[in-house]
Amino acid sequence: MTQRTTAIGVFFYFACLFFGPLGAQNGWFERPLSPRTANYQMKIRLDPDEKMIYGEATLVWKNPSPDTVGDLQFHLYYNAFKNTGSTFYRRSNRLSRLPDSDACFWGSNEMSDIRDGAGRALQSRYIQPDDGNTDDETVLQVLLREPVLPFDSVRVTYRFVAKIPKIMVRTGYSRDYFFLAQWYPKVGVYEPAGTRNARVGGWNCHQYHSNTEYYGEFGVYDVDLTVPADYVVGASGSLQGTTDSPAGTTHRYHVEDVIDFTWTASPKYLVFEDQWKHVRLKVLAFPGHECYVERYFEAAKHSLDFFDEHLATYPYHTLTMVDVPYHGLFTGAMEYPTLISVLSLDFFPKGVLFSETLTVHELTHQFFQQIVATNEQEEPWLDEGFTTYWEGRIMDQYYGEKSSAFKVLGVGAGNVEYNRIEFLNMGNPKITSCAQSGFDTKADNYRTIFYNKTAIWLRTLEGLVGEATMSDIWKTYYEKWKFKHPGGRDFTDVVNEVVRKNHGDRFGDNLDWFFEQVLYGTDMCDYAVSDISVTPVLPKAGILDDGTCVGLKQTNAPDQWRSKITIYRNGEVLLPLDVLIHFEDGTEVREHWDGRDRYRIFEYTKPAKVAWAEVDPERKLHLDADFTNNGMRLKPDPLPAQKYGGRLLAWVQNLLEVLAFFV
Ligand SMILES: [Zn+2]
Structure with a gap:
């Protein structure tokens, strides 16, 4: 490479770094990608000794509907961990995960000093739109002094104090590791009539249930995170700078057109960086897990390449992957805008691609559920299934x-x-x-x-x-x-x-x-070759058209074979499918069947016998519950290697199933 091309290369590298494909500076887009309905400015202080977060926030909320809206509804997810009366605990067996001690490992989140743009104090109350459980404080309704007019906006300021729970599910602390998801008062989604299933406009702000995830509104976040000076921070969005003060180091983050903001902090993090086109890739890992860093980067780059080619370019300027520690395992395998948590298990042989699978999966959620922001609580198939x-x-x-x-x-x-x-x-x-x-x-x-x-x-x-x-x-x-x-x-x-x-x-x-x-049904699909038979077709005996008389003994050598193949529909799901019939002379016939009747018989009279038949030879019908009955040979064809391979497959599968709940 000449000096000149090196200079051009360096220029493009930095151009990509700061301006990206959308002509935007690091963390900033030239024009909004989303409606920017819920926009937050937050100043946050983490007290790692007391496991507390102290926050001051301003929310500018734009009414996305032609309705006049008189309230705001906030998720206060940490109140799910406040006590055993919450809907989260009442309707789950998560209590068994709590440590058996008197330590106050519970969590909570309380908003106070809530005011509108004119500085007037606003009333609030906990509501329980899902189950009426008055012990549940995971949704707070704030009553506005003046309703928000159609497509107008409102500015609200408030303080909040969050007691960080010991890690229960997805968020919390363990030792000096903090993974802070669902940690701030987060406004719900106001759905105008016609959105999804909404017949009339209204808030979609469910309580926190143990089985379900989230639903978020798009916006811009400016978040100042103040932590002790020795803490390493990772967060959604792009770091705009840091400043030191007696209170610690303040990390200023900015991110646009996202549905959430998540961050993590620990003094023990190691930081690794890489680049994919305009995206700054980062891995935060703990000592001892350096060996997984390249695997995360590689899986992330493959995913970004794949989406670039097959769907769309990842629009954001950063992607942070957090390799969670064993003692914080339940924060692993989750997706947040521009930040995902992954994990690696040392006892897995290298051939088990658990780390890669998690990285690809959580990164895919950037597209399905964060950019295409579906409701994970009401329609989880739209994000988890697509992902x-x-x-x-x-x-x-x-x-x-x-x-x-x-x-x-x-x-x-x-x-x-x-x-x-x-x-x-x-x-x-x-x-x-x-x-x-x-x-x-x-x-x-x-x-x-x-x-x-x-x-x-x-x-x-x-x-x-x-x-x-x-x-x-x-x-x-x-x-x-x-x-x-x-x-x-x-x-x-x-x-x-x-x-x-x-x-x-x-x-x-x-x-x-x-x-x-x-999608809406529960029936199973299964098509099978249920029978193959062949009968000889003998030449005609008796008095033939030309007057000759042919005896039976003269016709015992067949010159044709009648092959009969029976295809059976074992399941209740009806799908069209192909059937491939192969004859001993190498010829083949491909049939198409609408798959509706209970069975279908195909018959052929040919000089060669059928050798084998197979339904859905290209395995287009992935729903077919049993591929082993898809094919049949005229003669039995034992496959011992497959049998033993199948046993090993089942063994590894059992091992993986133990870990399957993570993603
Ligand atoms: Zn997922």
């Missing part, structure tokens, strides 16, 4: 279709394959539908139904409509709904629109018949 589908595509592409979940002792499984097995091996795969809300879904079923089953039927949809149309569907959905709040019907509407455009009425008027079965 699992993309996770499978990315992992299989970069780490191999037969090894992207694990490869141990020469036996491996791909991510997509593994997710399918996980769903099919659950106790009762028909227990609930993907469209169920998260509130009432048992934790055991949450993952398998919302994550795995959704990913499997998305793959099946891709098999039916083809990769090109599926790609069209994703791009159309993303472009239409990025920085908005779509619901499930908005996704299926996009599918119907794109499939109609690309395929006319090949799949009927629309694909609602598909969604009724796989």
